[in-house]
Amino acid sequence: MNEREKLEEVLREFNRFHGSEAEARILKMEGDEVIIEFEGSFCATCGLYDYFDDIKWEAMDFGLELEPLEVLEAEEDEFEHGRYVVRYRLGRRPTIGMGIAETGKG
Template sequence: HGSEARARILKFEGDEVIIEFEGSFCATCGLYDYFDDIKWEARDLGLELEPVEVLEAEEDDFEHGRYVVRYRLGRKPILAMGGKD
């Protein structure tokens, strides 16, 4: 969502990923659409993420907020080692 909201990974352990969202969220787009969009971006990297729970939510009066969301990781990427047989 470009300059509207930013996401950053706070924790990645086992099958759990914690992602923080912060910014000016478009109220007409639907807040949870931002959380769902990350799973589509992850698919491009070979990952399956599913939002499970909003752990923290802070909002002000003008569509700005900070949200911490827990995701479940389905499939992990397979990394190939170059030059190894």
């Protein structure tokens, strides 16, 4: 599974858990930068930025590092609905090797 596929799976999981409040989708993925759009009513008692961080924690389960960097766009209407576009830095989490397979020595 490549990084894009992993990230799409991360967003599927996020949307499964948060879909009644907020849904996320990839707008752009280039190099180590990912732009994700969040749209929904968002829980009023939760911190808005918690939604952006939840993606980060989900990504860890798929071996990805995803760090929110900045909110690029924020739109809210009077009916408790919003749309936010967030820029993330994408990286791979280091994996622990056993040494033998990596060096070919045994």
